Structures are given as structure tokens and as C-alpha cells.
Amino acid sequence: MFPTEKTTVDGRRLLIREAGGSDAGPVLAYIDRISRETTFLTFGPGEFLLTREEESAYFEKCRRTENALYLLAFLKGTIVGTLTFQAGPRPRVRHAGEMGISVLKEHWGIGIASLLIDALLEWAKDGEIVKKIDLRVRADNDRAIALYRRKGFVVEGRLKKEIYLDGVFYDNLCMGLEI
Template sequence: MEITIRHSEANDINAIKKIYEQLSCFTGTLQLPFPSEQLWEKRLTQLDNGVYSLVAEVEGKIIGQLGLTVNPSPRRKHVASIGMAVSEEFQNKGAGSALLNAAIELSTKWLAIKCIELEVYTDNEPAIKLYKKLGFNIEGTAKAFAYKNGEYADVFLMARVSL
């Protein structure tokens, strides 16, 4: 399976929305169920400076999306944060690695980013394994970070620092 990574375009909005409609994708992120196309259109067609949206594509089908946001503070412009989701049928098949590797390359080779940060639910073992494989370390735990499926959930604060 050949995975292509590229910046998202306006005609990708419906496909990205469909990814985030999937149970594992909205429960594994801070997204809510039942996302509207208008919400995703606003998010993806009016990107602020320092915000990048990458998609993973197989044979013309969007299978994953990653958002990367460079911190706008002058004293933290060397830091970016990411969030991502991969369509359920393509999870554990390399799409997450491809998206994350592309974001790391963009960040470190072109945006002068030294630190990429993320939050991941402590029970999301596949994502934690992926992040660790690509050089992210757990830096702490945020208790009751988000309300998820009727209860408060903890997240690991993870980061990849390029020295």
C-alpha cells in the first residue's frame, strides 16, 4: 500500500469530516461526535499563519489527517503541537507513521521547530506506541484533562525535542 502525504485542500473537507465521525477518531481526540461539514470547512479553508493540515491518501482516498500548529508566542515559536486521526480501516497500517514522519520533517527541516508537543489519552496504547517509536517521550500526566464518553479522562503530555 503506497501512502501519499500532502497538504489538505478544500475538496478534502468531506473526507476529513468522515474520518472524524468514526468512533475511535472522535473518542481518541478532542473532537465531538456528529461534526458538521461547515465546521471542517471553516477549520481547513481559513488556516491561520503557522497552522498546517496534512492528509494521508491511498489510491485517491483520504485515510488520515494531521493538524500541526506552530506556537504564535515569540518566546515559543520553536514549539509546535499536533493532533491527528486515521480512518479505522487503515489504523495500524502505516498511515499514522507516514503522517507523523511528514510533520516531523516539515517541522524540523523547514519551520525551525525544536519541540513537537501532543496530548494522548492514557488508554490509547496504539497511539502511545507510535509516538514513542518516532521519538516522543512522556513528560507528564494531565489528570481529568477532557470529558470523554461520560467521564473525565487523563492524558499523557508527550513531546519530541530535537537537540
């Protein structure tokens, strides 16, 4: 299934593939960059503290696990987006997991997040395990919420004051999609 090529809204070729061990350095650089571009993430600059070795080991764990996925999106060889999915390890919860997604700000609005979610949904439908995808999104992130709704996610709950940033509390919405 991966790698796969898709076309962005503005006609560019987007490569989507699973992360591998040699991607750790570029992914950590990407994470450092996005942490400075938006406050909608759960971490800010300097707060994502994994080493290259730890990140590489996580990629390999995802590759070996039937209900986990770490996708990278590339434009002209540069990482422009990521999507992670991790389901539970035990039989009662291995069908359901949480998705995380990010896209470089300069590439917002050209369909990269949509294409990454489509890739996750296709992967989940092709498999026999994943039946539910959950996510958390800050309640004031209107663009992301609109995208998730277009993909079929529904609001399942609200976590009040879950994020604290610069003296202000923000709620998170819990959204889910049954496969």
C-alpha cells in the first residue's frame, strides 16, 4: 500500500510513505519547525524531547505492529506532513486508536492533511484490526475540525481546560470515526 503518490489541490505530486529508521533526523527537524509555527499542537518549541535513536525505534515499532502507523508526506523530497496512528495493545482495545496529524504551515490549504487521512482510512479498511479512529483537537481549531467532519469524524466529547498555553485554558474536542 505504501509508498503511494497522490496529487495536491494545486496539482503537485505528494509522496506518502511509512517512516523508517533513517527518517529520524529529518522528522525531528520537521517537528522542531512545526512546533514554532502553530499553537494547536500539544507541544511547543523545545518540548519534544525524543532522541534520534528513540524516534527511529518508534518508527520500527510502528512498522512491526499491525495496528500502528507512522506516515510521512513529501513534496520534492521534503517532509511537509506527518500522520501517526496508535491503537491499544490488548485484545479489548486493539481495534481503536488515536490519530495525530500535522502539516507545515506554508502548505496548509492544499489538501495534504486530507490525503494523509485518506491514506490512514484506506490502510485501516484494508486491514482486519482497526475499526475505530479517535483524535483530539483544540476546540478553537476550526479548520481542522471542519476537515475531520468532512472525513466523517463526529464529536464524541469535550475535555475542558485540557490545554494550558500562555495563561489561557483551551478545551479539546474528542472526535471519532467508525470504520
